[in-house]
Amino acid sequence: MGRYSRLRRIQQMDPQQDFEQIYRWIIHYEFPSDYLHGTSIAFLRDYGVPRISRLLDRTQEFERAGQKRYDDTVLITYEMVREGMDSEHGLAAARHLNRIHGRYRIPNEDFLYVLATTVVGPKRWIDRFGWRRLCEQETESLALVGQRMGEMMGISGVPGTYAAFERLHDDYEREMFAYDPANRRVAAATLRIMASWYPAPVRRLASRVPLAVLDEPLLTALGFRPEPRRLRTAVHRVLRARAALIRLLPARPERFPRRPKARTYPFGWTLDDLGPHWAHSRTPAPPQDEAPEAPSVPARSTAPRTSRQETR
Numbered sequence: 001m002g003r004y005s006r007l008r009r010i011q012q013m014d015p016q017q018d019f020e021q022i023y024r025w026i027i028h029y030e031f032p033s034d035y036l037h038g039t040s041i042a043f044l045r046d047y048g049v050p051r052i053s054r055l056l057d058r059t060q061e062f063e064r065a066g067q068k069r070y071d072d073t074v075l076i077t078y079e080m081v082r083e084g085m086d087s088e089h090g091l092a093a094a095r096h097l098n099r100i101h102g103r104y105r106i107p108n109e110d111f112l113y114v115l116a117t118t119v120v121g122p123k124r125w126i127d128r129f130g131w132r133r134l135c136e137q138e139t140e141s142l143a144l145v146g147q148r149m150g151e152m153m154g155i156s157g158v159p160g161t162y163a164a165f166e167r168l169h170d171d172y173e174r175e176m177f178a179y180d181p182a183n184r185r186v187a188a189a190t191l192r193i194m195a196s197w198y199p200a201p202v203r204r205l206a207s208r209v210p211l212a213v214l215d216e217p218l219l220t221a222l223g224f225r226p227e228p229r230r231l232r233t234a235v236h237r238v239l240r241a242r243a244a245l246i247r248l249l250p251a252r253p254e255r256f257p258r259r260p261k262a263r264t265y266p267f268g269w270t271l272d273d274l275g276p277h278w279a280h281s282r283t284p285a286p287p288q289d290e291a292p293e294a295p296s297v298p299a300r301s302t303a304p305r306t307s308r309q310e311t312r
Helices: 005-011 017-032 032-046 049-057 062-081 088-101 108-129 137-150 163-175 179-194 200-212 216-222 227-246 277-283
Strands: none
Touching: 005 017, 005 032, 005 049, 005 137, 005 163, 017 062, 017 137, 017 227, 032 062, 032 179, 032 200, 032 216, 049 062, 049 108, 049 179, 062 088, 088 137, 088 163, 108 137, 108 163, 108 179, 108 227, 137 216, 179 200, 200 227
16 A cells, blocks of 8 residues: 555545545554654644643542552543444443543633644644645544534534534634633643653653643643754654655554554453542443433533533
8 A cells, every 4th residue: 555545535535425435544553652652742733721720630540549540531432433433332432421520610611621632633643744645535524524523422512523523623612711720730640641652761851742732822821832943853853754654664554553552451451440540439420412301410411501511
């Protein structure tokens, strides 16, 4: 398979019909590492909002079990799309996610923003540091997966296009980014997790690399100073050199998809392994499409919501 063969196939597809297949090609074949890098940056953007970081800071999840928290967030998305979002397994993953979120209540607008970061973050990272930019079909597929996830999780006002997700994302950040000590504590805990993936002698440098690619408004909200220009330039050059190298490599064969490798679960995981232990015994909250006409739980109402649950 040629380097651009899969891209040519994607450009002939209709995202409205094929968005899940296109999404799987993005995360398993075309940009597996870059998608995860973009998702990691999306985590950090969430912490620029004091209302979100204060809640995360109170739970102490990143302090007590940060690697598991990181892995679970990545894996639950994978589980929702693994066999199709409307498959029995996809719906079970959505029920499990709703069960986890059922303990927390935050404004629906915060929940919308966090969802938007999972769409906009990977797109912007791939366009900036990937071996090629996303095509129109891939971009809209990211948005349609985000839209479907939002529907299954009962979020109101979910955008239906990438352009709408991007507007929501940027408008929200202009209004809501502000420094709070909780922002820095949660961001620092996440950076320690990322640094722990590398040998001890380079961990300090590894913790600074993500900061070298963050924009100034986010750094200010997190309470970090910009990294020196030399480090920022070096990191950008290394990432672009990596992209140039990948561009020269053959495409990943269909029989070898790149699947998540979670450090928390070296021997594999089940859906019930994901999330905090207390969530496993809670009554499942059904995906939005499965909710009864007269739900007994107010959070599952189809009326506009003023608060929702924690997303990460």
